[in-house]
Amino acid sequence: MTEDGLVRQELLTIGAFAARARLSPKALRLYDRLGLLAPAHVDEVSGYRYYRADQVERARLVALLRQLDMPLARIAEVVEAGAAQGAALLATYWADAEARFASQRTLAEYLRGRLSGRSTDMYGKFVVETVELPERVVLTEKRHTLADELPVWIPASLTRLEDGARECGGTTGSPFVVYYAEVTMESDGPAESCVPVADEEAARAWAEKRGRASGIGVRVEPARRLAYARITKAQVAHPQIIAAFEAVEAWIGERGLSYDGPCREVYFADWDAAGPEDAVCDVAFPVK
Numbered sequence: 001m002t003e004d005g006l007v008r009q010e011l012l013t014i015g016a017f018a019a020r021a022r023l024s025p026k027a028l029r030l031y032d033r034l035g036l037l038a039p040a041h042v043d044e045v046s047g048y049r050y051y052r053a054d055q056v057e058r059a060r061l062v063a064l065l066r067q068l069d070m071p072l073a074r075i076a077e078v079v080e081a082g083a084a085q086g087a088a089l090l091a092t093y094w095a096d097a098e099a100r101f102a103s104q105r106t107l108a109e110y111l112r113g114r115l116s117g118r119s120t121d122m123y124g125k126f127v128v129e130t131v132e133l134p135e136r137v138v139l140t141e142k143r144h145t146l147a148d149e150l151p152v153w154i155p156a157s158l159t160r161l162e163d164g165a166r167e168c169g170g171t172t173g174s175p176f177v178v179y180y181a182e183v184t185m186e187s188d189g190p191a192e193s194c195v196p197v198a199d200e201e202a203a204r205a206w207a208e209k210r211g212r213a214s215g216i217g218v219r220v221e222p223a224r225r226l227a228y229a230r231i232t233k234a235q236v237a238h239p240q241i242i243a244a245f246e247a248v249e250a251w252i253g254e255r256g257l258s259y260d261g262p263c264r265e266v267y268f269a270d271w272d273a274a275g276p277e278d279a280v281c282d283v284a285f286p287v288k
Contacts, residue, residue, distance in 0.1 A: 011041055011050035021059040028059070034072050036062050036079065068094070103238060110239035126229040126247035130287070135223045136173060137200040139164050139207065141216050144188040147238075155271065157193035161216070164206045169198030174268040178261075194221065224260060227252055228284035234276040241265075244283045252287055261286035 018025045031037040032049070037059055039049035051059075058079060065075045074093055078086045141157040158175045165171045173196035183189045197203045203218045210216045229244045245263060252259070269280040 011052060014039070014049045014051065017051035017053075017056070017059075020053070021056045021063075023059055023063055027063065031059070031062055034076075036072065036076055065090075068097070106237075107239045110243065126231070126244050128227055128229050128248050128251040130225055130227050133173075133221075133224050133226060136196040136221045137198075137203060137218065138194040138196050138221050139168070139203050139216065139218055140192050140194050141214070142190055142192040143215050144190045145183060146186075146188050147184050150183065150191070153191075154193060158195065158267070161193060161195040164203070164216075165195050165197045167206055168202040172196040172198050174266050176264050176266040178264045180262050196221070224286040225288065226264075226266075226282075226284040227257070227287045228266070228282040230279050230282050232277050233271070233274045233280045236265075236281055241283060248283060248285055252285060257287040259285055260288040 012020065014025050014028055018028055021028075028037065028049070028051075032039060037055065040052045040055065041050040042048070043050070061079055062075055065078060070078075070093055074089070078089050078093075081089055139161045141161055143153065143157075145153050154177055158177075162171065162175065175193065175195045178192045178194060180190050180192065181187060183191055200218065200220075207216045207218050227248055229248050231241065231244050235241060235244060263283070263285050266282040266284060267280065268282065269278065271280060274280045
């Protein structure tokens, strides 16, 4: 018997392996192409794929992970890791997935309210007021960002700017974030973190030292009248914050006011020390 014949006796054809693994040959070819499960042998003449029986467990694991909607790159990490590390990677992925599902469940309930005409009931829980703000000099950091990056970028950028403000005579007001265009999972703004500072000359020198690549700058924020709704730490999450912005927009429309600049979030409280029901933020639109 030839060596090739011996190999074929010891290995399973793709059809036989697919039946044992309870997968289709099409799925096995896909896993091969993606580097998740390579055949043990490929005939150089015919191109036929052959698998070892001990590859069945890996094939089934890949298929089960696919049922969790796990990205292919993450599947590769799990199957290549040892048992304990693979289990830890799966646990991390699923915790993230459950958090995402919870957020989507809340968003779905909010959208049901909008579609059924109950959105006006949601607006009723927000009290809209106005405030007059003077002209201010602000340290800024501007960047294009997607929605899932905001929870990391906002506190990090404001911390950088507040550190700089201490070298520029201190802060003169609450930090805020301006949205020049929509920030979602498909639209990346840009957004701009801002911290009011006392010393414009010192602020410009501090920003210049960091260079243009940092995204840090200085500008004069004109005097503005803001229409705003105050929200709690729990309401900062989507979709509650969307309802708050829409409540302010509805209030502006009812009074025949016009917009005088992009929307913003003003953070006036210690985020880390605040509880879920503590007020931490104003969602606002400049109006005239």
